[in-house]
Amino acid sequence: xxxxxxxxxxxxxxxxxxxxxxxxxxxxxxxxxxxxxxxxxxxxxxxxxxxxxxxxxxxxxxxxxxxxxxxxxxxxxxxxxxxxxxxxxxxxxxxxxxxxxxxxxxxxxxxxxxxxxxxxxxxxxxxxxxxxxxxxxxxxxxxxxxxxxxxxxxxxxxxxxxxxxxxxxxxxxxxxxxxxxxxxxxxxxxxxxxxxxxxxxxxxxxxxxxxxxxxxxxxxxxxxxxxxxxxxxxxxxxxxxxxxxxxxxxxxxxxxxxxxxxxxxxxxxxxxxxxxxxxxxxxxxxxxxxxxxxxxxxxxxxxxxxxxxxxxxxxxxxxxxxxxxxxxxxxxxxxxxxxxxxxxxxxxxxxxxxxxxxxxxxxxxxxxxxxxxxxxxxxxxxxxxxxxxxxxxxxxxxxxxxxxxxxxxxxxxxxxxx
Amino acid sequence: xxxxxxxxxxxxxxxxxxxxxxxxxxxxxxxxxxxxxxxxxxxxxxxxxxxxxxxxxxxxxxxxxxxxxxxxxxxxxxxxxxxxxxxxxxxxxxxxxxxxxxxxxxxxxxxxxxxxxxxxxxxxxxxxxxxxxxxxxxxxxxxxxxxxxxxxxxxxxxxxxxxxxxxxxxxxxxxxxxxxxxxxxxxxxxxxxxxxxxxxxxxxxxxxxxxxxxxxxxxxxxxxxxxxxxxxxxxxxxxxxxxxxxxxxxxxxxxxxxxxxxxxxxxxxxxxxxxxxxxxxxxxxxxxxxxxxxxxx
Numbered sequence: 001x002x003x004x005x006x007x008x009x010x011x012x013x014x015x016x017x018x019x020x021x022x023x024x025x026x027x028x029x030x031x032x033x034x035x036x037x038x039x040x041x042x043x044x045x046x047x048x049x050x051x052x053x054x055x056x057x058x059x060x061x062x063x064x065x066x067x068x069x070x071x072x073x074x075x076x077x078x079x080x081x082x083x084x085x086x087x088x089x090x091x092x093x094x095x096x097x098x099x100x101x102x103x104x105x106x107x108x109x110x111x112x113x114x115x116x117x118x119x120x121x122x123x124x125x126x127x128x129x130x131x132x133x134x135x136x137x138x139x140x141x142x143x144x145x146x147x148x149x150x151x152x153x154x155x156x157x158x159x160x161x162x163x164x165x166x167x168x169x170x171x172x173x174x175x176x177x178x179x180x181x182x183x184x185x186x187x188x189x190x191x192x193x194x195x196x197x198x199x200x201x202x203x204x205x206x207x208x209x210x211x212x213x214x215x216x217x218x219x220x221x222x223x224x225x226x227x228x229x230x231x232x233x234x235x236x237x238x239x240x241x242x243x244x245x246x247x248x249x250x251x252x253x254x255x256x257x258x259x260x261x262x263x264x265x266x267x268x269x270x271x272x273x274x275x276x277x278x279x280x281x282x283x284x285x286x287x288x289x290x291x292x293x294x295x296x297x298x299x300x301x302x303x304x305x306x307x308x309x310x311x312x313x314x315x316x317x318x319x320x321x322x323x324x325x326x327x328x329x330x331x332x333x334x335x336x337x338x339x340x341x342x343x344x345x346x347x348x349x350x351x352x353x354x355x356x357x358x359x360x361x362x363x364x365x366x367x368x369x370x371x372x373x374x375x376x377x378x379x380x381x382x383x384x385x386x387x388x389x390x391x392x393x394x395x396x397x398x399x400x401x402x403x404x405x406x407x408x409x410x411x412x413x414x415x416x417x418x
Numbered sequence: 419x420x421x422x423x424x425x426x427x428x429x430x431x432x433x434x435x436x437x438x439x440x441x442x443x444x445x446x447x448x449x450x451x452x453x454x455x456x457x458x459x460x461x462x463x464x465x466x467x468x469x470x471x472x473x474x475x476x477x478x479x480x481x482x483x484x485x486x487x488x489x490x491x492x493x494x495x496x497x498x499x500x501x502x503x504x505x506x507x508x509x510x511x512x513x514x515x516x517x518x519x520x521x522x523x524x525x526x527x528x529x530x531x532x533x534x535x536x537x538x539x540x541x542x543x544x545x546x547x548x549x550x551x552x553x554x555x556x557x558x559x560x561x562x563x564x565x566x567x568x569x570x571x572x573x574x575x576x577x578x579x580x581x582x583x584x585x586x587x588x589x590x591x592x593x594x595x596x597x598x599x600x601x602x603x604x605x606x607x608x609x610x611x612x613x614x615x616x617x618x619x620x621x622x623x624x625x626x627x628x629x630x631x632x633x634x635x636x637x638x639x640x641x642x643x644x645x646x647x648x649x650x651x652x653x654x655x656x657x658x659x660x661x662x663x664x665x666x667x668x669x670x671x672x673x674x675x676x677x678x679x680x681x682x683x684x685x686x687x688x689x690x691x692x693x694x695x696x697x698x699x700x701x702x703x704x705x706x707x708x709x710x711x712x713x714x715x
Contacts, residue, residue: 024559024566031559031566035521035591037491061510063552063589065711066567070557073590075511075518081487082522102506112481115444116488135585136510186477188444274564 004401007417008367009216009248009374011093012047012389013056014040016071018381019254019346022274024070027381034073041086043383050390051404053415054091054122055083056218056376061100062133068275077113077121084117091412093122093198093216098155099148100128100137103174104181106155107162110195111187119191119411123159124198124218125209127152131316145313147178149205154179156197156213162187163194192411196418199247202320203312211237214247215418218376220321220348221251222328228371248373248416252349253363256380257388261354268345268353271380277338283347284340286317287325297338306333321348349378356392363393364400430464430656430695431644431670432499432636433457436471437662443468443489444480451492453664458496462670464694465497467530467658470638472503473603483519490523497691499528499601502545505535510584512541513548517590520598525690528599530617533609537581542600542612544584547575549597550702551587551710573707587710595690596699603638614697617658624653634697641669656695 016034017023024031033039047055057076064072076094083092094113096106114121127148134142142148154176161181165172167189173182199206199214210217211234221227231249238246256271258264277297284292290305306329312319325348332340345351352359366372379385397403409415433454435443442450457463466489469482486498500519502512520527531542553571560566575586600613607623609616616633618624624635634655637643644657661667692699 022564025561025564032554032557035554035557035594037522037524040522061514061589063572063587063710065569066557067569068564068566070566073518074521075515075590077481078483078487078515078518078522081484082491085488085491100508101511102504102508105504105506108478109481109484112444113484115480116446116484132585135583137508138583184477186479 003368006398006401006404007373008363008397008402009250009416010050010052010377010403011054011056011250011374012052012377012379012386013058013252014043014382015058015378016069016073018385019378020256020268020271020380021069021279022271023381025274026271027384029382034070037082037086039382040074040079040083043386044083044087044090044092046383046386046390048087048090050386050394051407052090052377053374054093054120054412056093056124057095058124059095059097059126060128060130060133061097062130062136068279077109080121081113081116084113084120089120089407089410089415091120091122091196091415092117093124093196095124095126095200097126097128097133098152099143100133101155103155103158103179104162104183104185107159108185108187110159111163111166111190114190114192114195115188117190119193119413121190122196122198122216122412124200125152125156125213126200127206129316129318145203145205145319149201149203149209151178153209153212156209160194163189167193192413196412196416202318202323206320207234208237210234210247211243212241215416216248216250219249219251219372220318220324221372222324222348222350224366224369224371226324226327227251227366228369231371231373250374250376251372252346252378253375254346254349254351254378254380255359255385255389256351256353257356257359257385257392258353259355259392261358264353264355267380272342272345277341280341280344280347284337284344287322287348289315289317289322292337295337298336300334300336301329301340303333318348324348346378356388356396359393360396360400363397364402367402429654430636431462432465432467432656432658433463433667433670434467434470434638434658434660435664436476436660439661439663439666440468440471440479442664444485446488446492450664453667454489454496455493457667457670458493462672463496464656465499465526465528465691467499467501467601469501469503470530470658470660472501473532473638483515486519486527487522490526495526495689497526497528497694498523499530499599499691501530503530503532505537505541509541509544509582510548510588513545513588514590516545516598517549517588517593520593520595521590525594525692526694528601528614528691530601530603531613533602533604533606539609539612540579540581542602544575544577544579544582546597546600546612546702547577547704548584548586548588550592550704551575552589552591554591554594557591569711570709572710573704574710575704576707592701595692596701599691599695599697601636602633614692614700615656615695621654626653628653628655634695641666641671644671
């Protein structure tokens with residue numbers, strides 16, 4: 001539903017100290033704050049003060065270089081339990097891999113956290129593409145995308161069989177090609193029944209999984225038209241499968257907020273000046289499928305790189321990111337690499353560097369034009385950037401009638417209107 | 419207070435709610451939480467072990483790490499011990515989850531393994547190596563130079579064993595207590611050496627000279643067993659006491675030795691679980707393993 005019914009969906013993606021790599025250098029939080037409960041509780045309470053649906057955690061079970069951007073130190077479901085213990089209404093959406101978890105163990109772990117939270121947990125179903133994860137689990141490489149998603153579909157089926165059993169006597173059984181489980185669970189259903197399902201992959205396989213299973217989708221969309229088209233297709237596919245009105249699509253949206261545009265730009269430039277361009281170039285490399293650090297910063301990306309044929313099944317990084325990026329860059333083929341890197345500050349998601357009014361205008365336009373049900377917000381730094389959003393942007397969205405003035409429910413499912 | 423003569427003296431007592439007592443915590447029963455808070459404040463318990471009922475075949479009612487995280491907030495300063503009894507729980511996931519719990523409890527957590535499964539010794543070893551693979555001291559947060567972490571102490575564990583192949587490093591930095599406290603339930607007393615604490619169900623299983631084994635031996639018992647444990651249990655370094663209801667907590671033997679002093683008036687003891695239980699700092703040296711970030715800082 002995309003009209004002035006207060007139904008805008010807003011989550012915040014807690015990427016460590018913030019979306020900008022240099023966030024840790026400017027936030028008031030100490031360097032080790034991510035290893036303390038207080039940092040997360042503080043940020044989550046800010047999100048709850050802003051009446052957001054949920055805080056969101058991505059997850060990669062492998063180590064990444066924390067220079068220059070430290071994030072992903074904590075296992076999201078334990079972190080979710082700390083956050084929900086210290087909040088009342090806000091949901092927590094935890095990513096967990098269908099490739100590297102046992103389905104029953106994962107089902108019970110998520111349901112237990114959901115019960116303890118009073119029904120405020122979401123599960124973002126991810127299949128895990130990061131290439132260095134496999135070797136932590138005894139494999140030489142990740143299964144290819146087709147197999148990952150076939151398995152993901154069965155894992156979701158098996159997880160749901162356990163969750164359904166918790167509400168109906170406890171006996172579960174699921175028979176698939178990759179996953180066969182049968183047994184008895186002694187867990188109880190949560191206040192919302194079981195965790196709400198989300199999905200984030202933008203490949204055809206990922207979108208099919210979303211159409212059949214998800215209540216919410218974390219999309220990567222850089223253009224309003226492309227997003228509107230993808231959202232309509234996805235929801236039509238879901239409707240054809242007997243799931244009308246679902247799933248809600250919330251693209252990522254990076255924000256740097258200033259009281260004037262000049263102030264926002266100065267903040268952005270200060271953050272950019274603190275990290276070497278190599279970080280953004282590595283991100284750009286993932287979507288280009290080419291090592292961007294070899295490119296001339298003051299020339300456009302050569303056409304043969306932009307136009308090289310590619311296979312989404314074997315593309316080593318996110319296929320969804322690459323698809324939306326190729327769409328976006330068509331209008332910028334003459335831009336230099338240096339200019340692209342700056343505009344590519346969302347690393348695949350859109351970025352707005354501007355005033356609360358400009359941000360509210362953009363959110364409202366995408367929402368009312370059917371390009372999005374809402375957004376997965378990525379603030380430049382936490383908690384400061386989120387506090388600015390809550391204080392400056394949320395009231396504008398409320399005044400325009402597109403965002404709630406109070407929580408409707410004590411559960412995530414209830415607050416999502418499901 | 420007219421306390422009975424205690425055989426427990428200064429030895430630690432870990433409370434292990436099972437059955438209805440565990441369910442009361444899962445459902446966050448206010449009376450159960452109040453009792454738990456009082457036992458902690460009065461110094462009558464040193465930590466909480468969740469899921470001990472699974473050792474005797476109780477079905478899993480919850481996820482013990484999630485419950486431990488919740489209770490660490492409900493009873494600030496209380497040490498919490500989760501169980502790692504599911505062999506289908508991969509060591510990388512287990513190591514990360516338990517180390518996350520350790521950070522988010524302020525280094526007041528532990529993990530109970532169980533001997534018996536043929537994979538278990540290797541599993542404990544892999545988890546411990548992962549816990550040590552990313553020293554928390556790597557984080558320097560130097561805003562002048564823009565260096566968040568110095569990574570020459572981060573090592574792949576490069577484990578290749580009979581049951582697991584795990585590269586590492588873990589993506590969670592190490593514990594502020596060196597490692598989370600590790601416990602191993604052993605029905606026959608075997609398995610010492612790989613963990614901090616061996617938990618046995620019979621006092622007779624505690625060796626005559628337990629120090630020689632490199633681990634403390636704790637006796638798993640009920641409240642009555644702990645109260646009259648003067649005989650064979652006198653060699654126990656501590657007790658894990660099961661209760662099936664929080665009314666049973668009244669029967670817990672009192673403690674004579676004083677607890678460490680709180681540091682400030684925050685109501686939170688700034689003491690690690692390792693310190694509370696009188697255990698030394700514990701780490702594994704992985705310097706013979708490959709650097710995870712060769713040539714990069």
